[in-house]
Amino acid sequence: MKTTETPPPAGPVEDHPRVTKTPAVPQQAKSSEGGVLNVFSHGVLILWAIMVVMPLLWAVMTSFKDDASIFSSPWSLPDKLHFDNWSRAWSEAHMSEYFANTLIVVGFSLVGTLVLGSMAAYVLARFEFPGNRFIYYLFVGGMSFPVMLALVPLFYVLNNMRLLNTLPGLILVYIAYSLPFTVFFLTSFFRTLPSSIAEAAFVDGASHTRTFFQIMLPMAKPGLISVGIFNFLGQWNQYMLPTVLMNGDRKVLAQGLVELATSQGYKGDWSGLFAGLVMAMLPVLAAYIIFQRQVVQGLTAGALK
Numbered sequence: 077m078k079t080t081e082t083p084p085p086a087g088p089v090e091d092h093p094r095v096t097k098t099p100a101v102p103q104q105a106k107s108s109e110g111g112v113l114n115v116f117s118h119g120v121l122i123l124w125a126i127m128v129v130m131p132l133l134w135a136v137m138t139s140f141k142d143d144a145s146i147f148s149s150p151w152s153l154p155d156k157l158h159f160d161n162w163s164r165a166w167s168e169a170h171m172s173e174y175f176a177n178t179l180i181v182v183g184f185s186l187v188g189t190l191v192l193g194s195m196a197a198y199v200l201a202r203f204e205f206p207g208n209r210f211i212y213y214l215f216v217g218g219m220s221f222p223v224m225l226a227l228v229p230l231f232y233v234l235n236n237m238r239l240l241n242t243l244p245g246l247i248l249v250y251i252a253y254s255l256p257f258t259v260f261f262l263t264s265f266f267r268t269l270p271s272s273i274a275e276a277a278f279v280d281g282a283s284h285t286r287t288f289f290q291i292m293l294p295m296a297k298p299g300l301i302s303v304g305i306f307n308f309l310g311q312w313n314q315y316m317l318p319t320v321l322m323n324g325d326r327k328v329l330a331q332g333l334v335e336l337a338t339s340q341g342y343k344g345d346w347s348g349l350f351a352g353l354v355m356a357m358l359p360v361l362a363a364y365i366i367f368q369r370q371v372v373q374g375l376t377a378g379a380l381k
Contacts, residue, residue, distance in 0.1 A: 132357070139350040146346050158347065165336070165351040174332030175355065181243055181318075181328060182311045185250035189307055190300055192251065193258030198288055200259070201266035202274070212263065218256030227320050234321060241324035249317055254307045261306075265299035266292070301370040308363055329356050 138146055139161055141154045165171050200212050230249060231240070239245030269292060277287045293300075315330040322328065327335070336352050 132361075135350055135357070136354050139347065139354045141347055141350075143346050146350075161347040161351040162355070164345070165348040165355065169332070169336050169345075169348055169352055171329075171332060171336075171352050171355055174327055174329045177243065177326055178312065178329040181246050181250065182308065185247045185254070185311055186304060186307055188247065188251045189254040189258050190304055193255055193303070194262055194293060194296065194300065195288070196255075197259045197262035198266050198292060201263045202271070212259075215256045215259040219260060221256075223253060223316065227316070230317075231320055241322055241326065243326065246318060246321055246328075249321060250311050250314070253314075253317065254311065258303050258307065261303045262296065262299055265296055269295050298370055301367050305363060305367055309360060312360055 134151075137153065138150070140157045140159070142158055142161075145152075145154060196215075200208060234240040234245045234249070237245070239248070273291060273295070274287050277291050282291075313330060314328075315334070318328045318331055322331070333352055333356055336349055
């Protein structure tokens with residue numbers, strides 16, 4: 077049995093247009109380009125890590141050397157660990173007093189900043205009332221106000237309030253200094269939280285205060301940790317405000333380090349200076365290492381939601 081072939085159509089045969097295909101890029105070329113980019117980016121990150129880590133490691137290593145070894149072999153390992161450098165910096169250089177003052181000031185100011193900032197940010201983010209946007213932009217504008225312009229007024233205000241050269245006065249200034257960024261950061265974070273949970277709490281009879289402290293504030297924990305780390309770093313390393321407002325016997329850690337550094341021309345205790353420097357760095361490094369995952373979660377929470 078034979079199959080019949082379809083006869084060709086009558087009339088002239090027209091040329092049908094051919095679809096031109098774009099030549100595909102070979103997968104090997106794509107992978108090679110991606111590999112070059114990865115190598116370059118990893119190389120830059122490695123170089124940046126070396127530039128950041130090497131001075132820290134060198135400072136820690138130098139803090140365990142004696143003064144002669146610091147100048148004769150600055151890049152070599154210490155022949156033995158001189159722990160007396162740390163004890164001398166802690167007691168004779170009064171680093172223990174400076175450390176205690178800094179912990180008191182930063183601890184109370186950090187708690188006050190987070191409590192007041194979270195309350196203000198929650199109200200600005202979840203409630204509509206006349207002047208809401210004006211107050212919000214007032215806090216945002218406070219971030220751009222240079223603190224140098226407020227030093228002289230702050231000096232006279234604290235002096236009139238009998239808070240000059242006192243730890244409570246410096247705590248209040250730190251809170252006011254950190255509030256604009258805290259409110260700006262947490263307002264955006266509270267807006268990403270679901271409102272259905274707060275509405276359910278209101279239906280069950282919870283007050284605004286209970287809803288905030290027991291429901292909304294625990295949900296904002298990543299944002300609180302992130303902004304807390306940023307405020308901790310800024311307040312711990314603050315030097316200008318305590319220099320102007322704490323020029324008495326009580327000093328914080330930044331002032332103590334500067335005083336210890338300026339006295340080296342007469343004493344030559346360079347090993348004690350590096351020991352004090354490492355003492356000031358350790359709390360900052362420990363805080364970031366412990367809470368680094370929460371910081372990343374807090375910064376990316378708004379984008380993910």
